[in-house]
Amino acid sequence: MLREMKAKSAQNAFKLEEEEIKRLKEISRDLRVWIIRMLAEAGSGHPGGSLSAIDILTVLYFHTLRHRPQEPQWPLRDRFILSKGHGVPALYACLAKAGYFPMEDLLTLRKVSSILQGHPVAETVPGIEASTGSLGQGLSIAQGFALASKMDGTHYRVFSMIGDGETQEGQIWETAMSAAKWQLENLIVFLDYNKGQIDGPVKEIMDLEPLASKWTSFNWDVQEIDGHDIAQILNAIDRTRGIPGKPHLIIAHTIKGKGVSFMEHKIEWHGKAPTKEERDAAIREIEDTPI
Amino acid sequence: MAHKATRSSFGEAIVKLGEKDPQIVVLDADLGKSTMTGDFAKKFPERYFEFGIAEQNMISTASGLALAGKIPFATSFACFLVGRYENIRMSVAYSRANVKLVGTHAGVGIGEDGYSQMGTEDIALLRSLPDFVILQPADDRETQAAVQWASLYKGPVYLRFTRQKVHDVHDDHYQFKFGKGDILKSASSKDGHKAKVAIFTTGGVVYNSLKAAEELDKEGIDSSVINIHTIKPLDKDLVLELARAHKQIVSIEDHSIIGGLGSAIAEIVAEAGISTKLLRLGVKEFGYSGSPEDLYEKFGFSIPKIKQSILSFITTESK
Numbered sequence: 279m280l281r282e283m284k285a286k287s288a289q290n291a292f293k294l295e296e297e298e299i300k301r302l303k304e305i306s307r308d309l310r311v312w313i314i315r316m317l318a319e320a321g322s323g324h325p326g327g328s329l330s331a332i333d334i335l336t337v338l339y340f341h342t343l344r345h346r347p348q349e350p351q352w353p354l355r356d357r358f359i360l361s362k363g364h365g366v367p368a369l370y371a372c373l374a375k376a377g378y379f380p381m382e383d384l385l386t387l388r389k390v391s392s393i394l395q396g397h398p399v400a401e402t403v404p405g406i407e408a409s410t411g412s413l414g415q416g417l418s419i420a421q422g423f424a425l426a427s428k429m430d431g432t433h434y435r436v437f438s439m440i441g442d443g444e445t446q447e448g449q450i451w452e453t454a455m456s457a458a459k460w461q462l463e464n465l466i467v468f469l470d471y472n473k474g475q476i477d478g479p480v481k482e483i484m485d486l487e488p489l490a491s492k493w494t495s496f497n498w499d500v501q502e503i504d505g506h507d508i509a510q511i512l513n514a515i516d517r518t519r520g521i522p523g524k525p526h527l528i529i530a531h532t533i534k535g536k537g538v539s540f541m542e543h544k545i546e547w548h549g550k551a552p553t554k555e556e557r558d559a560a561i562r563e564i565e566d567t568p569i
Numbered sequence: 570m571a572h573k574a575t576r577s578s579f580g581e582a583i584v585k586l587g588e589k590d591p592q593i594v595v596l597d598a599d600l601g602k603s604t605m606t607g608d609f610a611k612k613f614p615e616r617y618f619e620f621g622i623a624e625q626n627m628i629s630t631a632s633g634l635a636l637a638g639k640i641p642f643a644t645s646f647a648c649f650l651v652g653r654y655e656n657i658r659m660s661v662a663y664s665r666a667n668v669k670l671v672g673t674h675a676g677v678g679i680g681e682d683g684y685s686q687m688g689t690e691d692i693a694l695l696r697s698l699p700d701f702v703i704l705q706p707a708d709d710r711e712t713q714a715a716v717q718w719a720s721l722y723k724g725p726v727y728l729r730f731t732r733q734k735v736h737d738v739h740d741d742h743y744q745f746k747f748g749k750g751d752i753l754k755s756a757s758s759k760d761g762h763k764a765k766v767a768i769f770t771t772g773g774v775v776y777n778s779l780k781a782a783e784e785l786d787k788e789g790i791d792s793s794v795i796n797i798h799t800i801k802p803l804d805k806d807l808v809l810e811l812a813r814a815h816k817q818i819v820s821i822e823d824h825s826i827i828g829g830l831g832s833a834i835a836e837i838v839a840e841a842g843i844s845t846k847l848l849r850l851g852v853k854e855f856g857y858s859g860s861p862e863d864l865y866e867k868f869g870f871s872i873p874k875i876k877q878s879i880l881s882f883i884t885t886e887s888k
Contacts, residue, residue, distance in 0.1 A: 353638075357637075359633075399663065400636065400663075400664040400665060400666075401664075401665050407636060408632065408633065408636055408660070408664045408666075409659060409660070409663040409664040410659070411659070412655055412658075412659040414625070415625070415629040415632075415656055415659055415660045416629075418625070418626045418628075418629030418630045418632075418633065418660070419629050419630070419632050419633035419636070419660055419664070420633060421626075421630050421633060422629070422630040422631065422632060422633015422634040422635070422636070422637065422639075422641075423633045423634075423636065423637045424633075425618070425630070425633070425634060425637075426633070426634050426637030426638060426639050427637065429594075429615065429616070429639070430637075430638075448625075449625045449626055449629070449656075452620075452623040452625065452626035453626050453630075455621070455623070456620060456621075456623065456626055456630070460618075
């Protein structure tokens with residue numbers, strides 16, 4: 279009897295997880311469409327790194343983060359710092375969908391009177407914690423939040439996302455050293471490893487490999503996942519709870535431009551907006567792709 | 570007469586403030602022995618963060634701490650802080666983070682270590698950032714007051730301190746007034762007669778400027794001396810008032826003559842259409858090694874050199 283109940287409960291949990299994954303996939307599909315729409319409307323911006331990041335951001339904003347979109351300054355909220363600031367269309371889409379500001383505002387991205395600047399700005403946009411866009415700095419800012427959280431005993435967690443190209447910045451490694459020194463187990467960092475940067479493939483521009491062992495040797499807890507697999511993202515975040523005394527790095531292998539076949543793996547889509555025709559084709563493809 | 574480096578006054582002030590306000594934290598990049606944060610570190614180890622030699626990490630982390638509600642004082646030599654200008658620009662200024670940057674070892678007055686350790690362009694760089702407050706106190710009392718003011722003010726502040734000891738120019742009654750020029754000596758000319766020269770000065774050279782002005786008195790040169798502790802926002806009204814009331818203006822600062830106090834005065838005076846001539850005394854070349862006294866002589870900041878420069882300026886202009 280007990281065994282049956284256990285089996286049934288496990289089955290239910292599995293089913294619940296399946297449903298949750300499906301829900302998150304639907305959200306990220308919707309947000310992909312918004313990313314394309316807003317970039318086409320803006321006429322400039324970074325689709326490649328927004329689409330590579332969106333599945334992770336979806337999990338954070340619609341599953342993991344403790345936050346109150348109606349009360350953006352809630353002191354106990356978990357923090358998210360987008361260190362790779364150029365991926366901000368993905369973040370704006372999440373914030374709008376979560377209710378920080380109206381979805382229609384997304385279409386004002388990069389326009390002169392819009393709050394939605396080309397890169398994140400603290401204070402002016404509800405839900406944006408820090409100004410970023412100069413690579414290497416956001417991770418240190420996240421570290422500052424994590425230190426404050428530990429000092430105050432508030433136990434909020436601090437999430438951050440850095441880019442792979444960004445990892446070439448020396449400041450990233452300064453923070454890699456210091457976050458381990460201060461044993462910031464409340465700091466969880468995703469590395470969006472989409473393998474491309476403006477001037478070409480990361481491997482050719484300035485290879486990061488061996489990447490995981492670099493971070494391990496800096497005393498971080500390191501995991502490697504498929505950054506588009508919702509279940510893997512969820513599991514990786516769950517797993518960080520059980521590892522005390524170390525900051526966490528989740529190397530997320532992703533695809534630049536993920537979800538739009540003509541953008542995928544293409545460096546030229548790092549910082550180029552789709553035309554109207556490209557926008558329509560991209561949205562059609564995203565919407566037609568089964569979940 | 571007390572004789573103390575303003576960095577030492579800062580070290581004392583921050584401990585006192587730390588006792589009152591638990592949100593105050595101090596950050597260091599392996600220069601705590603020089604930025605005088607040792608007492609704070611001993612007293613409040615849980616509020617003291619040693620970054621090692623990694624200033625950009627320190628500055629950006631200060632931003633995160635501030636955005637999370639702390640009041641971080643991030644300290645290093647002035648030149649090493651502004652060497653990470655872009656971190657100050659992005660992580661601090663543009664994030665509107667309540668960070669206090671403490672730059673010690675201002676100017677050529679540091680002496681023997683030479684140019685690589687001298688902050689000689691820091692004011693110029695930070696003055697260009699919107700809403701960034703720049704304070705440079707002249708003595709112990711003013712430093713204590715300025716540090717306290719900075720801890721209560723919400724927003725980015727740059728505090729500039731000397732390595733070398735400085736003489737007091739204030740007594741016990743001194744009241745620090747943010748944004749206001751501090752008149753140390755008023756010219757005696759009255760009834761619409763223009764006085765000879767208004768001397769605007771700041772930081773480590775204030776005492777010598779005042780003494781030089783007293784020497785000029787003996788030569789019959791009527792002068793005013795204004796200590797500018799708040800370089801940004803500058804006391805525009807006072808600058809204009811004194812530029813109109815004096816025949817000449819002089820600025821004296823241990824900083825590049827480009828972008829510092831002299832430049833700020835020139836901007837205000839020129840924009841107002843006032844034709845009073847301005848002499849800027851400051852650093853015009855790379856600094857170098859030597860005793861602080863020898864360097865002040867060499868760079869024109871000794872009492873006789875200041876006096877001489879002003880005398881020849883006035884004479885030339887009067888011809």
